[in-house]
Amino acid sequence: MTKQEIQQLIEKYDDGMTTCAEENVLREYFRTLPDEEMPKEWQAYKMMFAFVDSKAAVVENPSVAKKSNGRLTLYMRIASIAACIAAAVIIALPKGNASDGYAVLDGKRVTNKHIVQEEAEAALQSVMYTDDDAFAAFDEL
Amino acid sequence: MRHILLTLLLMASSLTMQAALNIDRIFATYGHSKGCKMVEMHDTKMRGYPLRTYKSLVYKHIGNEVDKALAEDKRKAKKIREVVDNGTVVSGYYQMPSKDGKTNRYILFSKGPKGSGTLIYIEGALKPEDVMTMCYGKRR
Numbered sequence: 001m002t003k004q005e006i007q008q009l010i011e012k013y014d015d016g017m018t019t020c021a022e023e024n025v026l027r028e029y030f031r032t033l034p035d036e037e038m039p040k041e042w043q044a045y046k047m048m049f050a051f052v053d054s055k056a057a058v059v060e061n062p063s064v065a066k067k068s069n070g071r072l073t074l075y076m077r078i079a080s081i082a083a084c085i086a087a088a089v090i091i092a093l094p095k096g097n098a099s100d101g102y103a104v105l106d107g108k109r110v111t112n113k114h115i116v117q118e119e120a121e122a123a124l125q126s127v128m129y130t131d132d133d134a135f136a137a138f139d140e141l
Numbered sequence: 142m143r144h145i146l147l148t149l150l151l152m153a154s155s156l157t158m159q160a161a162l163n164i165d166r167i168f169a170t171y172g173h174s175k176g177c178k179m180v181e182m183h184d185t186k187m188r189g190y191p192l193r194t195y196k197s198l199v200y201k202h203i204g205n206e207v208d209k210a211l212a213e214d215k216r217k218a219k220k221i222r223e224v225v226d227n228g229t230v231v232s233g234y235y236q237m238p239s240k241d242g243k244t245n246r247y248i249l250f251s252k253g254p255k256g257s258g259t260l261i262y263i264e265g266a267l268k269p270e271d272v273m274t275m276c277y278g279k280r281r
Contacts, residue, residue: 101182101195106175120180123197124187126259127232127251128276 001029003039010045051083162237163210164248164262168198176201187263188275193244194264204256211235211260214248220269234272240264247272 009026012018018026030042030049038046101116102109110116172179178199185192200207215221215235223233232251239245245268249261267275 101180101185103181104173104177104179106177107173116180116182119178119199120182120185120187120195120197123178123180123199123259123261124249124276126199127234127249127261 001025006042010042048080048083051080162246162248162262163213164207164260167203167207167210167260168196168262171200171203171206172198174203177203190265190267190271190275192263192265192267194262196262198260200256200258200260202256204252204258207250207258207260208252211248211250218248222269234276236269236272245269249276 006026006029009018009022013023013026026045027049030038030046033046101113101120102111103116103119104110105119168179168181171177178197180195180197182195183193185195187195214237217237218235219238220236221233222235223230225231230252234247234249237246237248244264244266246264247262247267247269249263249272250258252258263272
Protein backbone atom coordinates (compact mmCIF):
# COMPACT_ATOMS: atom_id res chain seq x y z
CA MET A 1 0.00 0.00 0.00
CA THR A 2 1.29 3.47 -0.80
CA LYS A 3 1.90 6.10 1.81
CA GLN A 4 -0.89 8.17 0.30
CA GLU A 5 -3.37 5.32 0.67
CA ILE A 6 -2.33 4.82 4.27
CA GLN A 7 -2.73 8.53 4.89
CA GLN A 8 -6.27 8.38 3.50
CA LEU A 9 -7.07 5.44 5.73
CA ILE A 10 -5.70 7.31 8.75
CA GLU A 11 -7.92 10.28 7.99
CA LYS A 12 -10.88 7.97 7.60
CA TYR A 13 -9.94 6.27 10.88
CA ASP A 14 -9.78 9.63 12.65
CA ASP A 15 -13.28 10.34 11.43
CA GLY A 16 -14.43 6.96 12.71
CA MET A 17 -15.42 5.89 9.20
CA THR A 18 -13.14 2.90 8.69
CA THR A 19 -14.44 -0.63 8.32
CA CYS A 20 -13.09 -3.49 10.36
CA ALA A 21 -11.04 -4.65 7.37
CA GLU A 22 -9.53 -1.20 6.89
CA GLU A 23 -8.60 -0.97 10.55
CA ASN A 24 -6.91 -4.33 10.22
CA VAL A 25 -4.94 -3.01 7.27
CA LEU A 26 -3.78 -0.06 9.35
CA ARG A 27 -2.98 -2.27 12.33
CA GLU A 28 -0.98 -4.64 10.17
CA TYR A 29 0.80 -1.77 8.47
CA PHE A 30 1.94 -0.16 11.70
CA ARG A 31 2.82 -3.53 13.23
CA THR A 32 5.12 -4.53 10.39
CA LEU A 33 6.66 -1.26 9.23
CA PRO A 34 10.20 -0.94 10.64
CA ASP A 35 10.77 2.02 12.97
CA GLU A 36 13.41 3.55 10.69
CA GLU A 37 10.92 3.75 7.82
CA MET A 38 8.13 5.16 9.96
CA PRO A 39 7.35 8.82 9.17
CA LYS A 40 7.64 10.92 12.30
CA GLU A 41 4.03 12.12 12.08
CA TRP A 42 2.76 8.55 12.25
CA GLN A 43 4.72 7.42 15.29
CA ALA A 44 1.85 8.20 17.63
CA TYR A 45 -0.45 6.01 15.51
CA LYS A 46 2.04 3.17 15.74
CA MET A 47 2.06 3.49 19.53
CA MET A 48 -1.71 3.61 19.63
CA PHE A 49 -2.21 0.58 17.40
CA ALA A 50 0.39 -1.37 19.36
CA PHE A 51 -1.51 -0.52 22.53
CA VAL A 52 -4.83 -1.48 20.97
CA ASP A 53 -3.29 -4.73 19.76
CA SER A 54 -2.08 -5.63 23.22
CA LYS A 55 -5.48 -4.87 24.74
CA ALA A 56 -7.26 -6.76 21.99
CA ALA A 57 -5.17 -9.84 22.76
CA VAL A 58 -6.19 -9.67 26.41
CA VAL A 59 -9.91 -9.14 25.92
CA GLU A 60 -10.31 -11.35 22.88
CA ASN A 61 -13.66 -12.89 23.36
CA PRO A 62 -16.11 -13.97 20.65
CA SER A 63 -19.15 -12.45 22.33
CA VAL A 64 -17.44 -9.09 22.78
CA ALA A 65 -16.20 -9.18 19.22
CA LYS A 66 -19.67 -9.88 17.92
CA LYS A 67 -21.23 -7.14 20.00
CA SER A 68 -18.73 -4.54 18.85
CA ASN A 69 -18.91 -5.76 15.27
CA GLY A 70 -15.17 -5.64 14.96
CA ARG A 71 -14.93 -2.04 16.17
CA LEU A 72 -13.11 -1.03 19.28
CA THR A 73 -15.12 -1.60 22.40
CA LEU A 74 -15.90 1.38 24.61
CA TYR A 75 -13.46 0.01 27.16
CA MET A 76 -10.66 -0.14 24.62
CA ARG A 77 -11.38 3.34 23.32
CA ILE A 78 -11.27 4.79 26.83
CA ALA A 79 -8.13 2.82 27.61
CA SER A 80 -6.37 3.98 24.44
CA ILE A 81 -7.29 7.61 25.15
CA ALA A 82 -6.05 7.22 28.72
CA ALA A 83 -2.81 5.70 27.40
CA CYS A 84 -2.30 8.64 25.04
CA ILE A 85 -2.90 11.16 27.83
CA ALA A 86 -0.56 9.26 30.17
CA ALA A 87 2.15 9.09 27.51
CA ALA A 88 1.81 12.81 26.74
CA VAL A 89 1.97 13.73 30.43
CA ILE A 90 4.99 11.48 31.08
CA ILE A 91 6.86 12.91 28.11
CA ALA A 92 6.03 16.50 29.00
CA LEU A 93 6.75 16.29 32.73
CA PRO A 94 10.05 17.84 33.83
CA LYS A 95 12.46 15.40 35.35
CA GLY A 96 13.67 15.72 38.95
CA ASN A 97 12.10 16.89 42.16
CA ALA A 98 9.22 19.27 41.79
CA SER A 99 10.30 21.92 44.23
CA ASP A 100 12.75 20.60 46.81
CA GLY A 101 16.39 21.21 46.23
CA TYR A 102 19.20 18.80 46.96
CA ALA A 103 22.91 18.49 46.57
CA VAL A 104 25.08 15.49 45.88
CA LEU A 105 28.51 16.01 47.40
CA ASP A 106 31.09 13.36 46.50
CA GLY A 107 28.30 10.89 45.91
CA LYS A 108 26.39 11.70 49.12
CA ARG A 109 22.95 13.21 48.84
CA VAL A 110 22.25 16.21 51.06
CA THR A 111 18.88 17.89 51.47
CA ASN A 112 19.76 20.44 54.16
CA LYS A 113 18.42 23.68 52.72
CA HIS A 114 21.32 25.82 53.92
CA ILE A 115 23.99 23.47 52.58
CA VAL A 116 22.19 23.21 49.24
CA GLN A 117 21.94 27.00 49.00
CA GLU A 118 25.60 27.45 50.00
CA GLU A 119 26.77 24.97 47.39
CA ALA A 120 24.61 26.60 44.73
CA GLU A 121 26.02 30.00 45.65
CA ALA A 122 29.58 28.65 45.61
CA ALA A 123 29.07 27.19 42.14
CA LEU A 124 27.66 30.48 40.88
CA GLN A 125 30.58 32.31 42.43
CA SER A 126 33.03 30.05 40.65
CA VAL A 127 31.70 30.87 37.17
CA MET A 128 32.54 34.52 37.82
CA TYR A 129 35.64 35.48 35.98
CA THR A 130 37.95 37.92 37.70
CA ASP A 131 39.82 39.48 34.85
CA ASP A 132 38.65 43.05 34.26
CA ASP A 133 39.92 43.07 30.67
CA ALA A 134 37.82 40.07 29.82
CA PHE A 135 34.73 41.87 31.05
CA ALA A 136 35.57 44.90 29.04
CA ALA A 137 35.49 42.57 26.04
CA PHE A 138 32.04 41.34 27.15
CA ASP A 139 30.78 44.91 27.08
CA GLU A 140 31.87 45.30 23.49
CA LEU A 141 29.78 42.36 22.31
CA MET B 142 -10.96 13.91 20.25
CA ARG B 143 -8.51 11.27 19.12
CA HIS B 144 -6.93 13.79 16.79
CA ILE B 145 -6.39 16.25 19.64
CA LEU B 146 -4.78 13.59 21.81
CA LEU B 147 -2.44 12.50 19.06
CA THR B 148 -1.46 16.10 18.38
CA LEU B 149 -0.80 16.55 22.09
CA LEU B 150 1.37 13.44 22.12
CA LEU B 151 3.37 14.58 19.09
CA MET B 152 3.81 18.08 20.51
CA ALA B 153 5.07 16.69 23.80
CA SER B 154 7.58 14.45 22.00
CA SER B 155 8.75 17.33 19.86
CA LEU B 156 9.20 19.64 22.85
CA THR B 157 11.16 17.01 24.71
CA MET B 158 13.49 16.53 21.75
CA GLN B 159 14.05 20.28 21.46
CA ALA B 160 14.59 20.63 25.17
CA ALA B 161 17.24 17.94 25.47
CA LEU B 162 20.72 19.29 26.07
CA ASN B 163 24.01 17.47 25.96
CA ILE B 164 24.96 18.79 29.37
CA ASP B 165 22.01 16.82 30.79
CA ARG B 166 24.12 13.74 30.13
CA ILE B 167 26.98 15.26 32.16
CA PHE B 168 24.73 15.96 35.14
CA ALA B 169 23.26 12.47 34.93
CA THR B 170 26.57 10.68 34.48
CA TYR B 171 28.86 12.56 36.85
CA GLY B 172 26.50 14.21 39.32
CA HIS B 173 26.88 11.37 41.80
CA SER B 174 30.59 10.76 41.20
CA LYS B 175 33.40 11.32 43.69
CA GLY B 176 35.15 14.61 43.12
CA CYS B 177 31.90 16.23 41.95
CA LYS B 178 29.38 18.45 43.69
CA MET B 179 25.97 18.68 42.11
CA VAL B 180 23.09 20.90 43.19
CA GLU B 181 19.57 20.83 41.82
CA MET B 182 16.81 23.22 42.84
CA HIS B 183 13.44 24.05 41.38
CA ASP B 184 11.28 27.15 41.82
CA THR B 185 13.98 28.91 43.75
CA LYS B 186 15.71 32.28 43.91
CA MET B 187 19.36 33.02 43.32
CA ARG B 188 20.66 36.48 44.11
CA GLY B 189 17.12 37.80 43.94
CA TYR B 190 16.27 36.26 40.58
CA PRO B 191 13.46 33.72 40.52
CA LEU B 192 14.50 30.55 38.72
CA ARG B 193 12.39 27.66 37.62
CA THR B 194 15.41 25.35 37.59
CA TYR B 195 18.95 25.66 38.88
CA LYS B 196 21.50 22.90 38.39
CA SER B 197 25.18 23.11 39.03
CA LEU B 198 28.10 20.74 38.87
CA VAL B 199 31.50 21.56 40.30
CA TYR B 200 33.97 18.97 39.04
CA LYS B 201 37.64 18.15 39.33
CA HIS B 202 38.69 15.87 36.50
CA ILE B 203 36.03 15.57 33.80
CA GLY B 204 36.81 18.71 31.83
CA ASN B 205 37.20 16.83 28.55
CA GLU B 206 33.74 15.31 28.76
CA VAL B 207 32.19 18.62 29.74
CA ASP B 208 33.95 20.38 26.87
CA LYS B 209 32.48 17.90 24.36
CA ALA B 210 28.94 18.41 25.70
CA LEU B 211 29.37 22.19 25.75
CA ALA B 212 30.64 22.18 22.16
CA GLU B 213 27.56 20.26 21.03
CA ASP B 214 25.17 22.53 22.91
CA LYS B 215 26.99 25.62 21.67
CA ARG B 216 25.93 24.73 18.13
CA LYS B 217 22.28 25.07 19.12
CA ALA B 218 22.76 28.19 21.25
CA LYS B 219 20.83 31.37 20.50
CA LYS B 220 23.41 33.58 22.09
CA ILE B 221 27.02 32.90 22.95
CA ARG B 222 29.21 34.87 25.34
CA GLU B 223 32.69 33.55 26.03
CA VAL B 224 35.71 34.83 27.85
CA VAL B 225 38.89 33.80 26.06
CA ASP B 226 42.16 33.95 27.93
CA ASN B 227 45.38 33.27 26.01
CA GLY B 228 43.43 31.70 23.19
CA THR B 229 41.43 29.38 25.45
CA VAL B 230 37.79 29.72 26.40
CA VAL B 231 37.79 29.91 30.18
CA SER B 232 34.31 31.08 31.01
CA GLY B 233 31.03 32.13 29.48
CA TYR B 234 27.39 31.44 28.96
CA TYR B 235 25.16 30.12 26.21
CA GLN B 236 21.52 31.06 25.88
CA MET B 237 19.68 28.00 24.61
CA PRO B 238 16.38 27.96 22.68
CA SER B 239 13.37 28.24 24.94
CA LYS B 240 11.21 25.18 25.57
CA ASP B 241 7.93 27.06 25.69
CA GLY B 242 8.71 30.44 24.16
CA LYS B 243 8.52 32.14 27.57
CA THR B 244 11.17 30.57 29.75
CA ASN B 245 14.79 31.32 29.00
CA ARG B 246 17.49 28.71 29.42
CA TYR B 247 21.17 29.30 29.99
CA ILE B 248 24.28 27.24 30.36
CA LEU B 249 27.02 28.93 32.37
CA PHE B 250 30.48 27.51 32.74
CA SER B 251 34.01 28.15 33.85
CA LYS B 252 37.06 26.03 33.38
CA GLY B 253 39.91 25.55 35.81
CA PRO B 254 43.21 23.69 35.74
CA LYS B 255 43.59 19.92 35.23
CA GLY B 256 40.10 19.26 33.93
CA SER B 257 38.32 21.03 36.75
CA GLY B 258 35.51 23.52 36.38
CA THR B 259 31.92 24.48 37.02
CA LEU B 260 28.86 23.88 34.90
CA ILE B 261 25.53 25.57 35.63
CA TYR B 262 22.13 25.25 33.96
CA ILE B 263 19.46 27.80 34.77
CA GLU B 264 15.93 28.17 33.53
CA GLY B 265 13.66 31.12 34.22
CA ALA B 266 12.22 34.39 33.01
CA LEU B 267 15.53 36.17 33.40
CA LYS B 268 17.04 37.92 30.38
CA PRO B 269 20.67 37.83 29.22
CA GLU B 270 21.31 41.14 31.01
CA ASP B 271 19.99 39.57 34.22
CA VAL B 272 22.41 36.68 33.82
CA MET B 273 25.26 39.14 33.45
CA THR B 274 24.13 41.02 36.53
CA MET B 275 23.49 37.88 38.54
CA CYS B 276 26.86 36.35 37.79
CA TYR B 277 29.06 39.31 37.18
CA GLY B 278 27.15 42.06 38.96
CA LYS B 279 30.08 43.10 41.10
CA ARG B 280 32.05 44.00 38.03
CA ARG B 281 29.41 45.90 36.16
